[in-house]
Amino acid sequence: EAQVTQNPRYLITVTGKKLTVTCSQNMNHEYMSWYRQDPGLGLRQIYYSMNVEVTDKGDVPEGYKVSRKEKRNFPLILESPSPNQTSLYFCASSGTTEDTQYFGPGTRLTVL
Amino acid sequence: GENVEQHPSTLSVQEGDSAVIKCTYSDSASNYFPWYKQELGKRPQLIIDIRSNVGEKKDQRIAVTLNKTAKHFSLHITETQPEDSAVYFCAASEGTGGFKTIFGAGTRLFVKA
Numbered sequence: 001e002a003q004v005t006q007n008p009r010y011l012i013t014v015t016g017k018k019l020t021v022t023c024s025q026n027m028n029h030e031y032m033s034w035y036r037q038d039p040g041l042g043l044r045q046i047y048y049s050m051n052v053e054v055t056d057k058g059d060v061p062e063g064y065k066v067s068r069k070e071k072r073n074f075p076l077i078l079e080s081p082s083p084n085q086t087s088l089y090f091c092a093s094s095g096t097t098e099d100t101q102y103f104g105p106g107t108r109l110t111v112l
Numbered sequence: 113g114e115n116v117e118q119h120p121s122t123l124s125v126q127e128g129d130s131a132v133i134k135c136t137y138s139d140s141a142s143n144y145f146p147w148y149k150q151e152l153g154k155r156p157q158l159i160i161d162i163r164s165n166v167g168e169k170k171d172q173r174i175a176v177t178l179n180k181t182a183k184h185f186s187l188h189i190t191e192t193q194p195e196d197s198a199v200y201f202c203a204a205s206e207g208t209g210g211f212k213t214i215f216g217a218g219t220r221l222f223v224k225a
Binding site: 031033035040041042043044045048050056058059090099100101103104105106 | 113118121144146155156157158161201203211212213214215216217218
Protein backbone atom coordinates (compact mmCIF):
# COMPACT_ATOMS: atom_id res chain seq x y z
CA GLU A 1 0.00 0.00 0.00
CA ALA A 2 1.35 3.41 -1.03
CA GLN A 3 1.80 5.54 2.05
CA VAL A 4 3.67 8.16 4.02
CA THR A 5 4.38 7.22 7.62
CA GLN A 6 5.47 9.39 10.53
CA ASN A 7 6.72 8.49 13.97
CA PRO A 8 5.92 9.19 16.67
CA ARG A 9 2.28 10.21 16.24
CA TYR A 10 2.20 11.97 19.60
CA LEU A 11 5.07 13.37 21.64
CA ILE A 12 5.27 15.40 24.81
CA THR A 13 8.73 16.68 25.66
CA VAL A 14 10.50 19.41 27.58
CA THR A 15 12.30 22.52 26.44
CA GLY A 16 15.81 21.86 25.15
CA LYS A 17 15.60 18.09 24.79
CA LYS A 18 16.63 17.16 21.26
CA LEU A 19 14.11 15.13 19.29
CA THR A 20 13.65 13.64 15.84
CA VAL A 21 10.40 12.99 14.00
CA THR A 22 10.81 10.41 11.28
CA CYS A 23 9.07 10.38 7.91
CA SER A 24 9.17 7.60 5.37
CA GLN A 25 7.47 7.04 2.01
CA ASN A 26 7.29 3.91 -0.11
CA MET A 27 6.33 5.53 -3.43
CA ASN A 28 9.86 6.34 -4.66
CA HIS A 29 8.95 10.04 -4.62
CA GLU A 30 11.61 12.64 -5.27
CA TYR A 31 9.97 15.49 -3.37
CA MET A 32 9.41 15.51 0.39
CA SER A 33 8.31 18.33 2.68
CA TRP A 34 7.65 19.11 6.31
CA TYR A 35 4.80 21.39 7.39
CA ARG A 36 3.51 22.62 10.69
CA GLN A 37 -0.16 23.34 11.23
CA ASP A 38 -1.35 25.88 13.78
CA PRO A 39 -4.92 27.14 14.31
CA GLY A 40 -5.73 30.10 12.09
CA LEU A 41 -2.41 29.87 10.22
CA GLY A 42 -2.99 26.97 7.88
CA LEU A 43 -0.02 24.83 6.95
CA ARG A 44 3.39 26.43 6.83
CA GLN A 45 6.26 24.75 5.04
CA ILE A 46 9.35 24.21 7.18
CA TYR A 47 11.74 22.52 4.74
CA TYR A 48 11.45 20.68 1.47
CA SER A 49 13.70 18.32 -0.43
CA MET A 50 13.91 17.77 -4.18
CA ASN A 51 15.98 14.59 -3.92
CA VAL A 52 18.72 12.90 -1.91
CA GLU A 53 21.09 15.46 -0.36
CA VAL A 54 19.08 18.38 -1.84
CA THR A 55 17.07 20.40 0.67
CA ASP A 56 15.88 23.98 0.93
CA LYS A 57 14.18 26.24 3.44
CA GLY A 58 10.48 26.77 3.41
CA ASP A 59 8.58 29.56 5.10
CA VAL A 60 9.43 28.81 8.75
CA PRO A 61 12.77 26.93 8.98
CA GLU A 62 14.09 28.54 12.18
CA GLY A 63 14.70 26.01 14.95
CA TYR A 64 14.50 22.97 12.66
CA LYS A 65 16.94 20.81 10.74
CA VAL A 66 16.38 18.15 8.12
CA SER A 67 18.44 15.60 6.24
CA ARG A 68 17.81 13.48 3.14
CA LYS A 69 20.39 10.73 3.09
CA GLU A 70 18.02 8.19 1.54
CA LYS A 71 15.26 8.81 -0.95
CA ARG A 72 12.53 7.27 1.21
CA ASN A 73 13.36 9.05 4.49
CA PHE A 74 13.19 12.71 5.51
CA PRO A 75 13.59 13.17 9.28
CA LEU A 76 12.80 16.45 11.04
CA ILE A 77 15.19 17.36 13.84
CA LEU A 78 14.56 19.82 16.66
CA GLU A 79 17.93 20.37 18.30
CA SER A 80 16.60 22.45 21.19
CA PRO A 81 12.79 22.47 21.17
CA SER A 82 10.94 25.44 22.60
CA PRO A 83 7.25 25.84 23.58
CA ASN A 84 6.54 27.85 20.40
CA GLN A 85 7.28 24.68 18.43
CA THR A 86 4.24 23.00 19.95
CA SER A 87 2.23 22.17 16.86
CA LEU A 88 0.84 19.50 14.54
CA TYR A 89 3.49 18.42 12.04
CA PHE A 90 2.87 16.83 8.66
CA CYS A 91 5.30 15.20 6.30
CA ALA A 92 4.36 14.99 2.61
CA SER A 93 5.80 13.51 -0.55
CA SER A 94 5.22 13.82 -4.28
CA GLY A 95 6.78 12.54 -7.46
CA THR A 96 7.98 14.25 -10.62
CA THR A 97 5.35 12.60 -12.81
CA GLU A 98 2.37 13.91 -10.85
CA ASP A 99 1.75 16.98 -8.73
CA THR A 100 -0.25 15.39 -5.92
CA GLN A 101 1.28 15.70 -2.48
CA TYR A 102 0.55 12.76 -0.21
CA PHE A 103 0.48 13.65 3.46
CA GLY A 104 1.46 11.52 6.41
CA PRO A 105 -0.92 11.08 9.38
CA GLY A 106 0.62 13.90 11.39
CA THR A 107 2.65 14.17 14.59
CA ARG A 108 1.25 16.16 17.47
CA LEU A 109 4.15 17.66 19.41
CA THR A 110 3.88 19.40 22.77
CA VAL A 111 6.93 21.15 24.21
CA LEU A 112 6.62 22.03 27.89
CA GLY B 113 7.46 37.53 2.26
CA GLU B 114 5.19 35.72 -0.15
CA ASN B 115 1.71 34.94 1.09
CA VAL B 116 -1.67 33.51 0.14
CA GLU B 117 -4.82 35.13 1.49
CA GLN B 118 -7.94 32.98 1.75
CA HIS B 119 -11.54 34.10 2.31
CA PRO B 120 -13.86 33.54 4.00
CA SER B 121 -12.45 31.90 7.12
CA THR B 122 -15.84 30.32 7.85
CA LEU B 123 -18.65 29.50 5.45
CA SER B 124 -22.04 28.04 6.27
CA VAL B 125 -24.40 26.89 3.51
CA GLN B 126 -27.59 24.88 3.21
CA GLU B 127 -27.36 21.43 1.68
CA GLY B 128 -27.74 21.71 -2.08
CA ASP B 129 -26.45 25.29 -2.27
CA SER B 130 -23.14 26.28 -3.82
CA ALA B 131 -20.02 27.30 -1.89
CA VAL B 132 -17.22 29.53 -3.16
CA ILE B 133 -13.84 30.04 -1.52
CA LYS B 134 -11.42 32.64 -2.84
CA CYS B 135 -7.65 32.97 -2.65
CA THR B 136 -5.17 35.63 -3.66
CA TYR B 137 -1.45 35.02 -4.01
CA SER B 138 1.48 37.41 -4.16
CA ASP B 139 4.33 35.45 -5.80
CA SER B 140 4.26 36.03 -9.56
CA ALA B 141 6.39 32.92 -10.03
CA SER B 142 3.63 30.66 -8.69
CA ASN B 143 2.33 28.35 -11.39
CA TYR B 144 0.62 25.49 -9.54
CA PHE B 145 -2.49 25.94 -7.37
CA PRO B 146 -3.82 22.93 -5.43
CA TRP B 147 -6.82 22.75 -3.12
CA TYR B 148 -6.88 20.43 -0.11
CA LYS B 149 -9.70 19.16 2.07
CA GLN B 150 -9.00 18.31 5.70
CA GLU B 151 -11.60 16.53 7.78
CA LEU B 152 -11.45 16.74 11.54
CA GLY B 153 -8.47 14.85 12.92
CA LYS B 154 -7.29 13.74 9.49
CA ARG B 155 -4.53 14.64 7.07
CA PRO B 156 -5.04 17.10 4.16
CA GLN B 157 -6.04 15.47 0.89
CA LEU B 158 -5.83 16.97 -2.57
CA ILE B 159 -9.25 17.49 -4.14
CA ILE B 160 -8.42 19.49 -7.25
CA ASP B 161 -5.57 21.51 -8.70
CA ILE B 162 -4.86 23.84 -11.60
CA ARG B 163 -1.78 25.00 -13.44
CA SER B 164 -1.19 28.56 -14.59
CA ASN B 165 -1.67 27.74 -18.26
CA VAL B 166 -5.29 26.76 -17.59
CA GLY B 167 -8.14 29.09 -16.63
CA GLU B 168 -10.64 26.58 -15.31
CA LYS B 169 -10.82 22.93 -14.32
CA LYS B 170 -13.79 20.88 -13.26
CA ASP B 171 -14.23 17.52 -11.55
CA GLN B 172 -17.84 16.55 -10.96
CA ARG B 173 -19.20 18.98 -8.33
CA ILE B 174 -15.90 20.75 -7.81
CA ALA B 175 -14.36 23.41 -10.03
CA VAL B 176 -11.40 25.74 -9.75
CA THR B 177 -10.89 28.98 -11.67
CA LEU B 178 -7.67 30.95 -12.02
CA ASN B 179 -7.13 34.58 -12.99
CA LYS B 180 -3.36 34.84 -13.32
CA THR B 181 -3.41 38.54 -14.14
CA ALA B 182 -5.26 39.36 -10.94
CA LYS B 183 -3.49 36.58 -8.99
CA HIS B 184 -6.84 35.17 -7.87
CA PHE B 185 -8.07 31.60 -7.82
CA SER B 186 -11.30 30.18 -6.47
CA LEU B 187 -12.86 26.87 -5.47
CA HIS B 188 -16.49 26.26 -6.39
CA ILE B 189 -18.50 23.41 -4.88
CA THR B 190 -21.98 22.88 -6.30
CA GLU B 191 -24.86 20.86 -4.83
CA THR B 192 -23.15 20.74 -1.46
CA GLN B 193 -23.67 17.73 0.80
CA PRO B 194 -23.11 17.31 4.55
CA GLU B 195 -19.99 15.26 3.83
CA ASP B 196 -18.46 18.33 2.19
CA SER B 197 -18.18 19.83 5.69
CA ALA B 198 -14.44 20.21 6.37
CA VAL B 199 -11.61 22.73 6.31
CA TYR B 200 -10.42 23.66 2.83
CA PHE B 201 -6.96 25.03 2.08
CA CYS B 202 -5.71 26.70 -1.06
CA ALA B 203 -2.01 26.79 -1.88
CA ALA B 204 0.37 28.30 -4.39
CA SER B 205 3.60 26.74 -5.55
CA GLU B 206 6.39 27.67 -7.95
CA GLY B 207 6.82 24.16 -9.22
CA THR B 208 5.16 20.86 -8.64
CA GLY B 209 3.19 19.95 -5.56
CA GLY B 210 6.30 19.23 -3.55
CA PHE B 211 8.20 22.40 -4.28
CA LYS B 212 8.20 25.60 -2.19
CA THR B 213 4.51 25.94 -1.28
CA ILE B 214 2.52 28.62 0.52
CA PHE B 215 -0.86 27.69 1.99
CA GLY B 216 -3.84 29.88 2.78
CA ALA B 217 -5.12 29.97 6.36
CA GLY B 218 -8.08 27.73 5.56
CA THR B 219 -11.87 27.96 5.27
CA ARG B 220 -14.11 25.98 7.58
CA LEU B 221 -17.16 24.92 5.54
CA PHE B 222 -20.35 23.84 7.29
CA VAL B 223 -23.07 22.25 5.17
CA LYS B 224 -26.39 22.16 7.03
CA ALA B 225 -28.74 19.30 6.24
